[in-house]
Amino acid sequence: MSKEDYRDKIEEHRQSFEEEQQEQLNLSRVSRMNKNGSNNKKPKKSKQRKFPLMTILFVTFILIPLTILIYFVQFYDPGKTIEEAEKDTMKNSVVEFDKTGSKAEASTSSDKDKDEKANEQAKEQAQKDAEKLAAQQKAAEEAKKAEEAKKAQEAKVAQQQAEAAKKAEEAKKAEEARKAEQAKQNAANAKTHTVKSNENLYRIALKYYGDGSEATLAKIRAANGMPNDTVFVGQVIKLP
Structure with a gap:
């Protein structure tokens, strides 16, 4: 604890002591007023007067000497003036601040390293x-190209098949036209x-073909639609 903290504590105890004395004084006045007003009445709250008295005794004989003793042990130096003691107190505060600052810098450095690591x-x-x-995009593009190539190949095959069917x-x-033309010419x-x-x-077969075989006769019959070899005088027979 610093010198200022001890001073503040001493000031707090002093104020507490003064408040208790004022309260004791007020209680004494009230007791006197009650005594003057009615001698037959017994004073009330006698037990409450013991507690402030014990507090006053405790603060006077124990707490204040103990505080002064702590002050002399921690801060008092006969060879130093008040200004030097204050300077030492300031130095201690600066050292404590430097330690705190070093810890804060170390913590900041650690946080910075963590942030850099997280960023990396x-x-x-x-x-x-x-x-x-x-x-994934490359695989999708390759799949799309393969699908397009497959469709193009299928379209090409279909076109070739259509062209072949057309031909x-x-x-x-x-x-058929040639055969029809040939038949026309033959006719x-x-x-x-x-x-x-x-x-x-x-x-007739011997005269025109020199052959009266059954094959020649069948050809003549087929050309004229004849059921047999029977002919009539004046009948016109086609000779294929």
């Missing part, structure tokens, strides 16, 4: 999150024969 951890976490997000259809139509170039008396289908 936050930066590392932010960098990891950014890298993770970049990897096949065109080739089929061209073949235009087809020869005919008018059946005369004493002629039959066999003799």
Whole structure:
């Protein structure tokens, strides 16, 4: 405790002592007034007068000497003046302040280190999150490109199939047109024969084809829609 603290405590005890004396004085006056007013009445609250008296005795004979003794033990130096004692007190206060300041600086430094460490951890976490997000975006872009490439390939295959089907259809139509044109030409170039008396289908085949085989006869019948080899005089027969 500093010198000022001891002074404050002594001043508090002095005020307490004065208040108790004033209270004792007031009680004495009241007692005298009661005694003068009524001699038959006994004084009341006699027990309460003992407590302030004991307090006064305790403060006077124990607390005040003890406080003075502590003051002399802690602060009193016969070789020092009051100004030097005050300077020493100031120095002690400065030393205590320096210790407190050193502790505060150490605490501030520790807090600063913790903040720097927390900031570094936050930066590392932010960098990891950014890298993770970049990897996810890259994977999403690659998946999107693969999906687009797959769709493009499917579209290309579908287009090729459509073109192949179109070409096949065109080739089929061209073949049908060619066959129709050939049949038309064959029909235009087809020869005919008018059946005369004493002629039959066999003799007609020998005359035009030099062959009276069943195959030749079947070809003539098919060209004319004949069910058999029977012909009539004056009938016009196509010769394929």
